[in-house]
Amino acid sequence: MRAEKRMGRVKEYILREIQEKKTIHMTLLDPDRVGPEEAAEVASKAYQAGTSAIMVGGSIGVSEGMTDEIVLSVKKRVPIPVILFPGSPTALSRYADAVWFISVLNSQNPYFITGAQMQGAPIVKRYGLEAISLGYIIVGWGGAVSIVSYTRPLPFAKPEIAAAYALAAEYMGFEFVYLEGGSGGKPVPPSVVRAVKRTVSLPVIVGGGIRKPSTARALAKAGADIIVTGTITEEAGDVYSAIKSIIEGIQQGVKERELSAV
Numbered sequence: 001m002r003a004e005k006r007m008g009r010v011k012e013y014i015l016r017e018i019q020e021k022k023t024i025h026m027t028l029l030d031p032d033r034v035g036p037e038e039a040a041e042v043a044s045k046a047y048q049a050g051t052s053a054i055m056v057g058g059s060i061g062v063s064e065g066m067t068d069e070i071v072l073s074v075k076k077r078v079p080i081p082v083i084l085f086p087g088s089p090t091a092l093s094r095y096a097d098a099v100w101f102i103s104v105l106n107s108q109n110p111y112f113i114t115g116a117q118m119q120g121a122p123i124v125k126r127y128g129l130e131a132i133s134l135g136y137i138i139v140g141w142g143g144a145v146s147i148v149s150y151t152r153p154l155p156f157a158k159p160e161i162a163a164a165y166a167l168a169a170e171y172m173g174f175e176f177v178y179l180e181g182g183s184g185g186k187p188v189p190p191s192v193v194r195a196v197k198r199t200v201s202l203p204v205i206v207g208g209g210i211r212k213p214s215t216a217r218a219l220a221k222a223g224a225d226i227i228v229t230g231t232i233t234e235e236a237g238d239v240y241s242a243i244k245s246i247i248e249g250i251q252q253g254v255k256e257r258e259l260s261a262v
Contacts, residue, residue: 008130010053010081010098011175014226017052018203022254023220025247027051028085028207028230029074030058031066036073042233047078049243054078055228056096057085059145067093084129087148089120098130103174105135105165109150134205135169135177137162139192143182143208153182159195166196166204174202176226181208183231187215190222197223211235213249220253221260 017024027046029039043054056070071082071093084099086092092099101124104112124131138146139162142153154161166177177200181188187209196204206219207228216227229246236242 008098008132010083010130011132013081014053014132015203018225021052021251022257023224023250024052024226025050025216025243025250026053026055026083026205026226026228027233027243028055028057028228029070029233030062030230031056031070031091032058032061033234034070036069039070040073040077042239043074044077045240046233046243047080049240050247051080051243052226053081053083055083055085055100055230056093057087057091057100059087059148062087062091064090064092067091068095071095083132086120087145089116089123092120092123092127092129094127094129096129098132099124100134100176100178101131102134102136102178104149104151105137105169106154107149107151112149112151132176133174135166135172135174135202136180137165137169137177138180138182139188140181140208141185142180143185145180146182156186156189156192159189159192162192163195163199166200166202170200170202176205177202178205178207181206181210183208185209188219190218193219193222193224210246213245213252216246216249217253217256220250221256222253223257 081097084096138151139154140156146153169177179188203225205226206224210229211232
């Protein structure tokens with residue numbers, strides 16, 4: 001008889017954080033945009049502000065060496081998990097705590113659905129990284145990641161399509177689903193998040209274009225389990241205050257969600 005796979009430490013931590021806080025925040029650092037010292041400083045301030053984990057990755061121009069430097073620098077400053085968010089198999093690091101093992105479900109190129117994953121899987125195993133499977137769905141504008149991954153983003157106006165993709169992810173055995181609006185564009189609307197949450201039992205991550213506490217509040221109220229921000233840390237003069245305000249927006253959204261459920 002095949003033994004049941006034991007839940008990894010980082011996944012267990014994430015689910016525990018979601019259970020306790022209802023909606024959590026993660027900070028994304030792009031090695032192509034920040035150096036090791038700046039990344040460590042941002043991570044430290046994000047941790048102080050209440051972020052639950054640090055994600056490291058980008059869609060363009062990220063090598064393993066760059067990722068290693070960021071991960072090592074960040075891990076010296078914060079006790080929370082550092083999770084890889086790789087745009088390619090060359091952006092893996094043996095020093096991270098886990099990796100989002102991503103499949104771009106609505107890519108038109110099979111390489112981004114299973115090809116890159118096949119190339120990266122032996123590296124993940126060799127490095128002993130905890131792999132957390134992630135069904136990645138690009139919606140709205142999509143940004144650079146949709147161009148790089150040959151994806152036709154799903155329209156905001158058709159939330160049922162995103163929900164169907166998310167349901168397919170659940171049936172295929174993915175552990176989390178990610179709704180990506182694309183950096184620099186409009187964030188994923190609450191209507192899309194609600195449609196997905198009504199359809200699947202998987203934890204739902206939302207990222208891309210989230211710069212305002214009001215946006216984070218609306219997404220948390222709609223049911224998002226994890227909200228990811230990245231660009232805001234690059235643009236904000238005061239990273240701590242920027243992330244703190246986003247997390248306060250999340251907390252307010254959670255309260256409103258709970259009140260509406262009564």
